[in-house]
Amino acid sequence: MKNTLLVANWKMHLNTSQASMLVHRLQERTRIHRGIEIVLSPSMLVLQPLSTQIDRRKFRLAAQNAHYKDEGAFTGEVSFNMLRDLVHYALVGHSERRIYFNESLELIRDKVAAAIRNDISPILCVGETAQERKDGHTRQVLHDQVTSALSNLTARDVSKVVIAYEPVWAISTFGGEVAKPEQAAEAIAFIRHQVEQLYGPKAARNIRVLYGGSVDDSTVRDYLEVDGCDGALVGGASLNPYKFAGIIESAYRLRHELGEDD
Numbered sequence: 001m002k003n004t005l006l007v008a009n010w011k012m013h014l015n016t017s018q019a020s021m022l023v024h025r026l027q028e029r030t031r032i033h034r035g036i037e038i039v040l041s042p043s044m045l046v047l048q049p050l051s052t053q054i055d056r057r058k059f060r061l062a063a064q065n066a067h068y069k070d071e072g073a074f075t076g077e078v079s080f081n082m083l084r085d086l087v088h089y090a091l092v093g094h095s096e097r098r099i100y101f102n103e104s105l106e107l108i109r110d111k112v113a114a115a116i117r118n119d120i121s122p123i124l125c126v127g128e129t130a131q132e133r134k135d136g137h138t139r140q141v142l143h144d145q146v147t148s149a150l151s152n153l154t155a156r157d158v159s160k161v162v163i164a165y166e167p168v169w170a171i172s173t174f175g176g177e178v179a180k181p182e183q184a185a186e187a188i189a190f191i192r193h194q195v196e197q198l199y200g201p202k203a204a205r206n207i208r209v210l211y212g213g214s215v216d217d218s219t220v221r222d223y224l225e226v227d228g229c230d231g232a233l234v235g236g237a238s239l240n241p242y243k244f245a246g247i248i249e250s251a252y253r254l255r256h257e258l259g260e261d262d
C-alpha cells in the first residue's frame, strides 16, 4: 500500500524564525501517521535550521529548486549535490520556475537527472496553462512535460520520481480556479498512461502522482479520493498551521475509513 504524500510548498515565504514558528505549531498539531508522509519545502536558507528542529518521525524536507550541475562556476546557485544529506525531495519544474525563470524542458530533464544522481527524489511538477486547456492542448503539454523530463532515466530511477499535476490555472496565485476532481482524475490517468508507455505497467502502477492547485482543508479529500492520486502539493494553505494540520487530518481520516491506517 502506498503512503499518502502531503507536500507543503512555502514558496518565497517565511524567514528562519517564521518558519521555525510554523513548524513548532504544526508539530503540536500533528500525530505520527505511518501511512502519511509529510514533506515541508521551505526556502533554501531555512532548510538547514529546520533539519535540526523537525521531528523526523513526522516530517521530511524538500528543496524548491537546485542547479543541475554538481559544482562549478555558477555564482549564486546551490546544487543537488550540496542538498543530498539535507533533503529527501526536491521540487523540479514548478510552473513558477517554468514561467518566471524560463526553465525549459531540457533544463528540467537535467535537473530531474541531477536529483536522482544525488539520491534525492524529484517531485516533477507538470500542468497546462488556462490558454493551453482552452485550446485543447492539455494532453500534448502533459505528454511533452512528462516524456522529456523522464527521458534520461532508467526504470529503476523512475520509481524514485514523484509527479505532481498542477494545472497552472488552478494555482491560487495564478488563476485560482478550483479544478474539478474529474479534471484531476483525467490528467492523473493520462500521466500514468505516459509513464506506462515509457516504462511499462509496473512503473506506472508504482509511481506516485500528486494533485496541486488551491488545495485546502475543505477540498483535499475530494482530490485524495481520485483514483490514482497519491497525495497533494499544497501552496497557500500550507502556510496556515490550522489549515495544513486540517489537510493532514483529512488524509488520515480517509485512510482510516478505507482501512489503510496500518
Ligand code: 13P
Residues within 6 Å of the ligand: 009, 094, 166, 170, 171, 172, 173, 212, 213, 214, 215, 233, 234, 235, 236, 237
Ligand atoms: P496553491 O495551493 O496556493 O494554489 O499553490 C499550489 C502550488 O503551486 C504548490 O506547489
